[in-house]
Amino acid sequence: xxxxxxxxxxxxxxxxxxxxxxxxxxxxxxxxxxxxxxxxxxxxxxxxxxxxxxxxxxxxxxxxxxxxxxxxxxxxxxxxxxxxxxxxxxxxxxxxxxxxxxxxxxxxxxxxxxxxxxxxxxxxxxxxxxxxxxxxxxxxxxxxxxxxxxxxxxxxxxxxxxxxxx
Amino acid sequence: xxxxxxxxxxxxxxxxxxxxxxxxxxxxxxxxxxxxxxxxxxxxxxxxxxxxxxxxxxxxxxxxxxxxxxxxxxxxxxxxxxxxxxxxxxxxxxxxxxx
Numbered sequence: 001x002x003x004x005x006x007x008x009x010x011x012x013x014x015x016x017x018x019x020x021x022x023x024x025x026x027x028x029x030x031x032x033x034x035x036x037x038x039x040x041x042x043x044x045x046x047x048x049x050x051x052x053x054x055x056x057x058x059x060x061x062x063x064x065x066x067x068x069x070x071x072x073x074x075x076x077x078x079x080x081x082x083x084x085x086x087x088x089x090x091x092x093x094x095x096x097x098x099x100x101x102x103x104x105x106x107x108x109x110x111x112x113x114x115x116x117x118x119x120x121x122x123x124x125x126x127x128x129x130x131x132x133x134x135x136x137x138x139x140x141x142x143x144x145x146x147x148x149x150x151x152x153x154x155x156x157x158x159x160x161x162x163x164x165x166x
Numbered sequence: 167x168x169x170x171x172x173x174x175x176x177x178x179x180x181x182x183x184x185x186x187x188x189x190x191x192x193x194x195x196x197x198x199x200x201x202x203x204x205x206x207x208x209x210x211x212x213x214x215x216x217x218x219x220x221x222x223x224x225x226x227x228x229x230x231x232x233x234x235x236x237x238x239x240x241x242x243x244x245x246x247x248x249x250x251x252x253x254x255x256x257x258x259x260x261x262x263x264x265x
Contacts (some may be wrong), residue, residue, distance in 0.1 A: 112184075112242060113212035115225040120243035123228045124250045125173040128237050 177236070180249040182206065197253055205240060205249050221231055 082090070117123060170179045170192070175254030178193030191197055208229070217225065229240040232254070241248045 111219070112209065112210065113215050113226055114229065114240070114242035115227050116245065117227050117241060117243050120241040120248045121169065121173060122172070123241045124239050124248060126228070128239070128252065128254055129230050129232050138217060155258075 170248070170250060174254065175253040176250050177253055178204070178251040180247075182247040182249070184245055184247065189246060193251070201238075201249070205238065205247065209240070209247065234243065 168247075170176060173179075176193065178191075178195035180191045180195045180198065180202055181189045182202055182205070183189055186202060188197070188202050191202075195201055208231070212229065227241065231238040231240070235254055237252050237254050239250045239252060241250075241255060
C-alpha cells in the first residue's frame with residue numbers, strides 16, 4: 001500500500017524537486033528522458049506490485065512442478081495408483097501365473113515301487129525268498145553281468161572327420 | 167503301534183518316514199542311521215524300476231535284501247517305511263529281490 005502511495009507521489013512530482021527517487025547523478029545527455037524512463041519503470045513496477053506476489057508464487061510453483069516431474073522418486077514408485085482396467089489385468093495375470101505355478105509346484109510324488117499296505121507285519125513276517133527264486137535271480141543277474149562284460153564298441157569309422165576346406 | 171517283535175527271526179527293525187527320517191528303531195538296527203540312509207537310497211532307486219516290465223501293474227508289497235545269513239525286509243505302510251532284519255538259513259549270495 002505504501003508502495004502504491006509512493007508511486008503516485010512519484011508520478012505527481014516527476015521532474016520536480018529532488019526526492020529519494022531522483023537520480024543523484026544526472027545524465028548530462030538526456031536528463032529529461034532518463035527521469036521519464038525511470039519514473040515510467042517505477043510506475044509500471046508499482047502497478048504490478050499487487051499481482052507480483054502471486055506471479056512469484058506461481059513461478060515458484062511452476063519450478064516446483066517442473067522439478068517434481070523431472071525427479072524420479074524411487075520410493076514412491078510402488079504407490080502408483082492402479083487404474084481399474086490395469087487392476088483387472090493384473091488380477092488376470094496373477095491368477096494365470098498362480099494356476100500354472102500351482103500346476104508346476106505340486107509335482108505328483110514319484111510313485112514309489114512299494115505299495116502302501118495296511119498290515120506290514122504280515123509281509124514282514126512272511127516266508128523269506130525261496131531258494132528257487134533266489135537262484136533264478138542270481139543266475140539272471142550273473143548272465144546279465146556277463147553280457148555287459150562282453151559288450152564292446154566296434155570301431156568302424158572315424159568319429160571326427162576333417163572337412164575338406166579348399 | 168506295531169508289534170515287530172513277533173516277526174520270526176527278527177534281530178532288528180527300523181521305522182522311517184518317507185523322507186528317510188528314523189521314527190523308531192530297535193535290536194541290531196537301533197539308531198542305525200547308516201542303514202536307514204542306505205534303505206531310503208534303495209527305495210528311491212527302485213522308483214526307476216519300470217513297472218510295465220512286470221505282469222503285476224499295481225506295484226510291490228515287499229523288498230527283500232537277501233544276504234547269506236540275514237535279510238532286510240522292507241515294507242511300506244501308513245506312509246512309513248518298515249525295515250526288519252531277519253536271520254536266514256545260509257544260502258546264496260547278496261541279492262536284492264522284489265516280491
